[in-house]
Amino acid sequence: VNVVGLIARKRDGETLAQTEIEFLINGYAEDRIPDYQMSALAMAILLRGMSAQETAHLTRAMLATGTTLEWTDVNEPIVDKHSTGGVGDKISIILSPLLACCGLRVPMISGRGLGPTGGTLDKLESIAGFRTDLSLDEIQHVIRDVGCVITGASAEIAPADKRLYALRDVTATVESIPLITASILSKKLSEGLDALVLDVKFGTGAFMQNYDQAKLLARSLVDVADSMGVKTTALLTDMNQPLGIACGNANEILESIDVLSGSGPADVRALTLRLAGELLISCKVCSEMTAAIRLAAAKIDSGEALKKFRAMVRAQGGDLDRICKPVTGHVLVANRQGYIARIDTRKLGMAIIELGGGRKQLADEVDFSVGLDMLVRVGDPITSDQQLLQVYCEQGIDQALEAMLRSAIEIGDAPVSPLKLIHETIQN
Numbered sequence: 272v273n274v275v276g277l278i279a280r281k282r283d284g285e286t287l288a289q290t291e292i293e294f295l296i297n298g299y300a301e302d303r304i305p306d307y308q309m310s311a312l313a314m315a316i317l318l319r320g321m322s323a324q325e326t327a328h329l330t331r332a333m334l335a336t337g338t339t340l341e342w343t344d345v346n347e348p349i350v351d352k353h354s355t356g357g358v359g360d361k362i363s364i365i366l367s368p369l370l371a372c373c374g375l376r377v378p379m380i381s382g383r384g385l386g387p388t389g390g391t392l393d394k395l396e397s398i399a400g401f402r403t404d405l406s407l408d409e410i411q412h413v414i415r416d417v418g419c420v421i422t423g424a425s426a427e428i429a430p431a432d433k434r435l436y437a438l439r440d441v442t443a444t445v446e447s448i449p450l451i452t453a454s455i456l457s458k459k460l461s462e463g464l465d466a467l468v469l470d471v472k473f474g475t476g477a478f479m480q481n482y483d484q485a486k487l488l489a490r491s492l493v494d495v496a497d498s499m500g501v502k503t504t505a506l507l508t509d510m511n512q513p514l515g516i517a518c519g520n521a522n523e524i525l526e527s528i529d530v531l532s533g534s535g536p537a538d539v540r541a542l543t544l545r546l547a548g549e550l551l552i553s554c555k556v557c558s559e560m561t562a563a564i565r566l567a568a569a570k571i572d573s574g575e576a577l578k579k580f581r582a583m584v585r586a587q588g589g590d591l592d593r594i595c596k597p598v599t600g601h602v603l604v605a606n607r608q609g610y611i612a613r614i615d616t617r618k619l620g621m622a623i624i625e626l627g628g629g630r631k632q633l634a635d636e637v638d639f640s641v642g643l644d645m646l647v648r649v650g651d652p653i654t655s656d657q658q659l660l661q662v663y664c665e666q667g668i669d670q671a672l673e674a675m676l677r678s679a680i681e682i683g684d685a686p687v688s689p690l691k692l693i694h695e696t697i698q699n
């Protein structure tokens with residue numbers, strides 16, 4: 272098979288066969304196809320797209336370059352959630368132990384911050400000792416002992432994606448729905464899942480800002496995962512304001528513990544319960560959403576979910592009594608009265624990075640104590656001296672950062688409706 276010929280066929284909008292896609296992905300994973308040819312192919316895919324079937328072949332080929340976890344002696348359903356990422360999105364930290372309490376098993380492979388969106392692994396590392404580099408054997412052990420685990424992708428998990436993602440990042444080929452679908456699912460499906468729920472976000476703080484694009488991505492993810500035998504549901508959720516109050520690392524862990532304790536922001540609790548409900552229905556633990564949400568809520572309100580979280584943290588080497596402390600550095604106060612008209616959530620995420628709470632370069636160290644508490648929401652009426660944001664940053668903030676934060680929160684004169692969080696459910 273001629274690599275140049277295959278690139279040319281995709282460039283000309285033709286459909287590639289399963290064997291051709293496997294040849295390209297295996298060749299890349301085994302170093303027979305160089306980065307420059309894979310870059311050209313990625314750009315051809317970005318410009319010409321792929322059919323649902325080609326995307327499924329691509330996902331399968333990428334998954335097959337690594338290991339898929341096997342759960343032969345585990346009787347409970349194996350499930351996971353993936354979020355396309357947002358600011359203040361700490362749902363995984365609450366949902367994993369909650370699902371384990373409901374009789375499901377959750378071998379969650381998670382990621383680090385990407386652009387303005389935070390990363391679950393970074394947040395968890397604000398707990399002293401917490402390990403996010405578990406081996407596949409260790410994942411198996413924690414699932415058997417505790418029922419849930421949250422760790423990073425080891426070298427055995429979809430190695431083709433690791434290389435291809437890094438290449439896409441520097442060749443302007445990240446924004447392709449077939450490539451994103453194969454990238455996300457080749458990692459998630461390596462967990463050996465029975466069911467998956469996806470939180471696909473749209474809005475100012477989301478990877479896919481545009482609603483229609485987010486919906487196309489959700490549809491592609493659901494179709495491909497279903498075609499590979501994993502019952503999948505996607506929710507389209509609003510990221511035009513942070514999720515909950517806390518945005519950062521340590522402060523998000525503290526807020527997660529609040530939600531696991533039965534308090535915390537209502538939007539975080541509601542979305543967690545709904546995502547849990549989708550999986551409980553997919554796995555036939557419950558037959559309808561009201562009962563599923565009631566079951567999950569009872570596991571939080573009885574204290575079981577928090578106990579499970581403590582057990583997971585302990586199993587991964589963490590000490591919940593030693594969480595990095597967020598230090599108050601500055602409070603941003605409104606300079607006029609009115610209504611919160613719009614929040615540029617992306618700018619808030621970028622401000623956290625600017626303060627050291629995220630990475631500008633891969634090798635940067637994260638300051639887990641840095642973060643923001645968002646004290647207002649879109650539609651809130653506010654007075655001229657009302658607190659808008661609490662900034663956690665030991666050294667305080669400079670004028671440029673204050674201006675950046677201020678410009679992220681638009682105050683208008685006219686009343687504005689509050690934002691709806693969950694917009695649509697996509698499933699087959």
Ligand code: URA
Pocket residue numbers: 436445450451452454455
């Ligand atoms: N997240 C991923 O894992 N892959 C993508 O391509 C985009 C977001």
